[in-house]
Amino acid sequence: MDQFAQAAAAYYRNFALVAAEHGLTFMQGKMLSLLREPMSMRSLAALLGCDASNVTLIVDRLEARRLVHREVNRHDRRIKNIAVTDEGTEAIRVIRAEMMSNLTALEQLDAPQRHALQNLLAQVFPGSGD
Template sequence: MARMVALFHKEYEEAAAARSLTGAQAKVLGLLRLGPLPMRQIAQTLSCEPSNITGIVDRLEVRGLVERQADPGDRRIKRVVATEAGRAASSELRASLHFAREPLAALGQEERADLRDLLRRVVDGAAGPTTGGSARSSHPSG
């Protein structure tokens, strides 16, 4: 798994750099694909200090990729919104990532669903104790 994560991380960083983005900037743009987010939530999702997110958002804003807006429910909260250019950059970056697509293309739809479910169990298990059960061992562990 460490090799898989390292390969994905390397490709992601290279794809971001090809667009003159840092990995952190690309991650923020990726998060904003889901819609506007409060700066604090971005920091929590990326497990970093809010002051770091401020710097990242500042640099993205200067490039016209994001803008800050007051939250309609609480004007003290600043939400970050991807601009059209930011959404395009994020889409272009995602489209350029081949590592995640190509290896998974070798798997059938049921195998991809099995892999997703197994990985979800691994991630959920890392968050705390599980109630039992064992992973199927019929899948190769490349």
């Protein structure tokens, strides 16, 4: 578990540094990376492990940069979903690409090793790749 914790910490440090190079805080970048489909503020708060009021501030800042937008939930008009814009999708694509260029140790793994690592992570953390 110590090695896993160290790997996770290194990943998040790298993520925070690359996000900062693009003018995003760690939490702003993390929110963008989670928005593969529109989500409610409550869902985002749960995934980010923070209070809904914090999510509102993060969304406000991302919306001001046109990286996300609010939209009405089609099932319940009282709920606002947060959706990533094309600009937000491009921002997170660039961040992920830069992160991969910083993680050169992954390049040492061949395709079967990468697949095995992916399978092991899916076993340890079911649903994390969704």
